[in-house]
Amino acid sequence: MQYARAAHIEHESTEVPTGRLGMWWFLASEIVIFGGLITIYVLFRWRHPEWGAESSHTINAAGGFNTLVLLTSSLTVVLAHKAVSEGKLGEAARLLGFTLLGGAVFLCVKVFEYTHEIREGFLPARSLFWSFYYTMTGLHALHVLGGMVAIACVLVAVRRGKIPHRVEYVGIYWHFVDVVWIFLFPLLYLTS
Amino acid sequence: MGLESWLPKAASSFAGDVDWLLGFITWIVGIWFLAAEGILIFFVLRYRRRPGVRAAYVPARRLRAMAFVLVPCAAILGFDLVIDAVAAPIWHRIKETLPPAQETIRITGEQWAWRFRLPGPDGRLDTADDIEVVNELHLPVDAVVQFELTAKDVIHSFWMPEMRLKQDAVPGRTIRGWFQPTRVGHYEMDCAQICGLGHTMMKASVVVESREAYESWVREKAGSAQVTSREEGPESR
Amino acid sequence: MTHPVPASHDASLAHAQSFWRTWVFSTDHKTIAKQYMFTGLALALVGGFLAYVIRMQLASPGRPVPGYGAVGPGQYNAVVTLHGTIMIFWVAMPILLAGLGNFLIPLMIGARDMAFPRLNMLSYWIFFISTVILLVSFFVPGGAAAGGWTTYPPLSDRAINSGVDLGVTLWILAVALEFAAFLMGGINFIVTAINNRAPGMRLFDMPLMVWMEVAASIIFLFSVGPLIAGAVLLLLDRTANTGFYDPARGGDPLLFQHLFWFFGHPEVYVILLPGFGAVAEILPVFARKPVFGYRMIVYSTIVTGVLSFIVWAHHQFVAGIDPRLATPFSITTILISVPIGITLFAFIATLWRGSITLQTPMLFALGMIAVFLLGGVTGIHNGVPATDIYIHDTYFVVAHFHYALIPSVFFAFFAAFYYWFPKMFGRRTNEWLGQLHFWGTFVFMNVTFFSMFLLGLMGHHRRISNPHFFEALRTPEADRLQWIATIGALGLLAAQIALIANLILSLTRGVRAERNPWRANTLEWTVESPPPHGNFATLPLVRRGPYEYSAPGRSEDYLPQDAPA
Known part of the structure; x- marks a missing residue:
């Protein structure tokens, strides 16, 4: 395994490339943030069965569609990584473009949901359920946005034939964003 | 031991236990502390650099050498467990049990005063003859006092040094507890948790007195809660 | 897997750079370390000044404090809040974790820099912004945060509760940014130590300092997440009118306490472990x-780290949690005395049959152990629920954690500072001023805080601006103790003049330091003082562990890690 290394790293002590290691530890820190938030929510939800009624006002179809979109965008990022390892940088860039598109669709649907819910009067301060709903999906949406910025940067670079190894790193991150959503969707939408 | 001379005079049935435990722990950790400091100072003085004397090579890679550290630490483990075994029943008696009440009071912490509601002559809370007083409480000596503690706005902490009793008052919760004052006198009840501008000033005076004196105080104050009972209702659930 | 394109974003490390790239926006771990360290020390002056205000106010309540003025109750709350916040988050963390960690980890493991140098630079500048926000919060309308460094809601939740509005929001923002900065730094430390060790260096060849910095970073990383989540909820309560901590709307004020202490207690070890690391380097x-x-020592550190995650509720024995939780949490809490005891006893055993010289770094390292022992054993009083009923939120606790934190933060840092100063700046420090600094700090530290144990037993509770308001604290004995503590604090602050003088004197006219003035084994001493950008001309080949002193059969009493046998 020969990875591109920064000039200051002459020697790596393990088989794992430094960048990948950094990404894993970064995700570990993200997991405890989301993990903390999800644990708090679950503990509250336990004590408040009546939140089921509130939860029924979320738009399951939109959430379900978004789950599908995110999963598909994860697939394209995997394919992009595969293309890089085969040396097909152009194809990798194209596939990353699809992932970006998926992220954009996700956010558009989310904006549509928020507008709908706010129009119906379900504002963050309405009840604790909605406070949690906006906090958790909002924080997740920020992560989607951040992931899109990172992917866009890598895409531009890969087009020019630079830093192809970072396709893998943004890919790992994108999977994480995906997994968080897979927890949020049933917890917030489907527990009515 | 000498520790007691620093503590305020004990005035509740369990204060003696708390003081004894403070002394007990201080003795145990005190001996360990002095032993460790003594060895540290002895080593520093004894093994100062001297010309021609080379330090010993003791990396302590084997368990036999590590035992010099591990065995004392196993002893620490034993002392830890002894301390908690001795302490658990005391905690259990103070905080986990609720002996039958002879007096019941409701305490509400608010910025920045202690509000007390007492049952009055009929002995039942939330009736017309309830007593409500602010920052001043009378209690009969030797009676088991049960309290329902809550807070109106922010977290406060009910703290009576002489009774060796402290309990945070949390908005939205009612916390039950008890104590039994055993000594006649005037005591202070402070707020031990920072609660805003008036934190320091949040202080009530507690008068522990004979049964007769207490009852005449109750008769004098009976019914004083009527005026405020309606607006107080939802808060002091 | 092979990539055709080599990375080229980082040009040669040694070439000349502009002033800005060398001193301000540097990616060199040594420069970033100094930036962190000097920012932390500057903030220590602010925190120390606040301590002075607190002590003067308590010794003569109501009288204006020279250099500050009259202290009202609201201001007093802000002063204690900011003293705690600054000393923990803006002094202990930057100097011990970020400062020493940044300087030492790459040098000690034989790396040219941190794994992610630009992330490292970003970390510092985010920290810098957080510092500015914190300092600005002193001057906004309504004043700085005044709810204690723990900022429990509902006091911190609504402006109407504490009388402070913007100050609290800025406080939360500053702390959140600071956490982000240290997360970046922590990830860098962990990855660097795992992956960028010099050829031949196994994990168990790493100096204990590196182990401790990495352990501290891992503890920080896994404990801070829930508090970040909790801080977001608090911020939303304040700004978006949610009710996460508002019982009237279904929220729970105790939730924040759990989140805070789930982080807050491990944080103690985040601070303590780097201090232990410095002592572990200096004693041998x-x-x-x-x-x-x-x-x-390595294994007991790991046990300490794991245990630190299951003790948090000992801060909440009387906070309204289920009383049946108290004893289990008490057992886990005082069990920590076992691994900590192992480490401390191992340090003491290191002295046995040694050949000890008492220069300034050694004095501070020994002082760290001597003082920390008292902080450690009084932890038992606090960790036992039945006695905690009385001493919780009193000056006994204040004395306890100062006895634990001052040795971990200041004694250990000063030990490290005098020890690595020649490596950092290429000059020796003044030994006479160093000894003066030590004895002043040691004596006055004990004078200040030992009297607080007694005041606490007398019933002096925390964060009260006027002890004379209470009968038990109006006595001549109490007043005498207040004055002793205050005079001790003044002496403690005055002793730091010796440090500042030494710093200035040594930087300008200190004797030039050679590579290895202490005849030590670890890799940082094999390079020039100060080391150049990129540290090593060629990466060292590590052949042995870091503590081969006085090995039998050799004429020299030390054997560097990379020296051929």
Whole structure:
């Protein structure tokens, strides 16, 4: 395994490339943030069965569609990584473009949901359920946005034939964003 | 031991236990502390650099050498467990049990005063003859006092040094507890948790007195809660 | 897998750079370390000044404090809040974790820099912004945060509760940014130590300082997440009118306490472990002996780290949690005395049959152990629920954690500072001023805080601006103790003049330091003082562990990690 290394790293002590290691530890820190938030929510939800009624006002179809979109965008990022390892940088860039598109669709649907819910009067301060709903999906949406910025940067670079190894790193991150959503969707939408 | 001379005079049935435990722990950790400091100072003085004397090579890679550290630490483990075994029943008696009440009071912490509601002559809370007083409480000596503690706005902490009793008052919760004052006198009840501008000033005076004196105080104050009972209702659930 | 394109974003490390790239926006771990360290020390002056205001106010309540003025109750709350916040988050963390960690980890493991140098630079500048926000919060309308460094809601939740509005929001923002900065730094430390060790260096060849910095970073990383989540909820309560901590709307004020202490207690070890690391490096060098039980110390550190995650509720024995939780949490809490005891006893055993010289770094390292012992054993009083009923939120606790934190933060840092100063700046420090600094700090520290144990037993509770308001604290004995503590604090602050004088004197006219003035084994001493950008001309080949002092059969009493046998 020969990875591109920064000039200051002459020697790596393990088989794992430094960048990948950094990404894993970064995700570990993200997991405890989301993990903390999800644990708090679950503990509250336990004590408040009546939140089921509130939860029924979320738009399951939109959430379900978004789950599908995110999963598909994860697939394209995997394919992009595969293309890089085969040396097909152009194809990798194209596939990353699809992932970006998926992220954009996700956010558009989310904006549509928020507008709908706010129009119906379900504002963050309405009840604790909605406070949690906006906090958790909002924080997740920020992560989607951040992931899109990172992917866009890598895409531009890969087009020019630079830093192809970072396709893998943004890919790992994108999977994480995906997994968080897979927890949020049933917890917030489907527990009515 | 000498520790007691620093503590305020004990005035509740369990204060003696708390003081004894403070002394007990201080003795145990005190001996360990002095032993460790003594060895540290002895080593520093004894093994100062001297010309021609080379330090010993003791990396302590084997368990036999590590035992010099591990065995004392196993002893620490034993002392830890002894301390908690001795302490658990005391905690259990103070905080986990609720002996039958002879007096019941409701305490509400608010910025920045202690509000007390007492049952009055009929002995039942939330009736017309309830007593409500602010920052001043009378209690009969030797009676088991049960309290329902809550807070109106922010977290406060009910703290009576002489009774060796402290309990945070949390908005939205009612916390039950008890104590039994055993000594006649005037005591202070402070707020031990920072609660805003008036934190320091949040202080009530507690008068522990004979049964007769207490009852005449109750008769004098009976019914004083009527005026405020309606607006107080939802808060002091 | 092979990539055709080599990375080229980082040009040669040694070439000349502009002033801005060298001193301000530097990616060199040594420069970033100094930036962190000097920012932390500057903030220590602010925190120290606040301590002075607190002590003066308590010794003569109501009288204006020279240099500050009259202290009203609201201001007093802000002063204690900011004193705690600054000393923990803006002094202890930057100097011990970020400062020493940044400087030492790459040098000690034989790397040219951190794994992610630009992330490292970003970390510092985010920290810098957080510092600015915190300092600005002193001057906004309504004043700085005044709810204690723990900022429990509902006091911190609504402006109407504490009388402070913007100050609290800025406080939360500053702390959140600071956490982000240290997360970046922590990830860098962990990855660097795992992956960028010099050829030949196994994990168990790493100096204990590196182990401790990495352990501290891992503890920080896994404990801070829930508090970040909790801080977001608090911020939303304040700004978006949610009710996460508002019982009237279904929220729970105790939730924040759990989140805070789930982080807050491990944080103690985040601060303590780097301090232990510095002591572990210095004792062997000045006793000319291997550290006693290297692996044992590493394992007990790991046990400490794991235990630290299951003790948090000991801060909440009387906070309204289910009382049946108290004893289990008490057992886990006082069990920590076992691994900590192992480490401390191993340090003491390192001295046994050594050849000890008492220069300034060694004095501070020994002082760290001597003082920390008292902080450690009084932890038992607090960790036992039945006695905690009385001493919780009193000056007994204040004395306890100052006895634990001042040795971990200041004694250990000063030990490290005098020890690595020649490496950092290429000059020796003044020994006479160093000894003066030590004895002043040591004596006055004990004068200040020992009297607080007694005041606490007398019933002096925390964060009260006027002890004379209480009968038990109006006595002549109490007043005498207040004055002793205050005079001690003044002496403690005055003793730091020796440090500042030494710093200035040594930087300008200190004797030039050679590579290895202490005849130590670890890799940082094999390069020039100060080391150039990129550290090593060629990467060292590590052949042995870091503590081969006085090995039998050799004429020299030390054996560097990379020296051929």
